[in-house]
Amino acid sequence: MTTMHTERTVDVNVNGAHHTRTVPVRQTLAAFLRDDLGLTGTKLSCGFQVCGVCTVLVDGRPVSACTYLAVDADASTVTTVEGLAEGERLHPLQEAFVDGFALQCGFCTPGFLMMAKALLDSCPDPSREQVVEHLEGNICRCTGYEPIVDAVLAAARSARGAEAVGE
Ligand code: FES
Numbered sequence: 579m580t581t582m583h584t585e586r587t588v589d590v591n592v593n594g595a596h597h598t599r600t601v602p603v604r605q606t607l608a609a610f611l612r613d614d615l616g617l618t619g620t621k622l623s624c625g626f627q628v629c630g631v632c633t634v635l636v637d638g639r640p641v642s643a644c645t646y647l648a649v650d651a652d653a654s655t656v657t658t659v660e661g662l663a664e665g666e667r668l669h670p671l672q673e674a675f676v677d678g679f680a681l682q683c684g685f686c687t688p689g690f691l692m693m694a695k696a697l698l699d700s701c702p703d704p705s706r707e708q709v710v711e712h713l714e715g716n717i718c719r720c721t722g723y724e725p726i727v728d729a730v731l732a733a734a735r736s737a738r739g740a741e742a743v744g745e
């Protein structure tokens with residue numbers, strides 16, 4: 579007789595905190611983050627990997643948490659929007675989004691921020707075209723996109739400036 583394994587234990591580091599949990603094998607990473615860990619900054623909309631609102635980083639790589647399974651994050655490092663700020667200090671991307679009015683309702687913002695972080699981590703000086711291309715899987719119903727692209731470019735400039743000062 580075949581035994582169905584419906585649960586598995588996962589070890590995952592989320593925003594610097596280590597968690598060991600037994601989860602249903604079909605539980606999505608979004609459900610794990612929101613329901614099990616209470617990290618509701620990661621939003622859910624389409625549920626089909628179409629809108630990008632649920633984007634989080636797994637080992638630095640952007641994934642759609644609405645379809646990515648929690649068990650596949652085992653032994654990984656996950657970063658969500660809650661992991662961007664350092665204490666009271668906003669991440670340069672968050673500052674640029676606020677300063678550049680790159681959000682209105684804000685529902686899409688966590689996904690854009692995480693997607694943009696993935697870009698700037700690997701490409702600190704992107705062209706406008708690279709930003710547009712990188713964000714093409716993220717949908718915003720409010721802003722018209724231009725302020726978001728401007729904010730990502732401003733954050734990149736700000737991060738490079740901070741690095742130069744620290745050199
Ligand atoms: S909710 Fe995951 S891509 Fe839309």
Ligand code: FES
Pocket residue numbers: 680681682683684685686687717718719720721
């Ligand atoms: S700010 Fe409302 S959906 Fe993007």
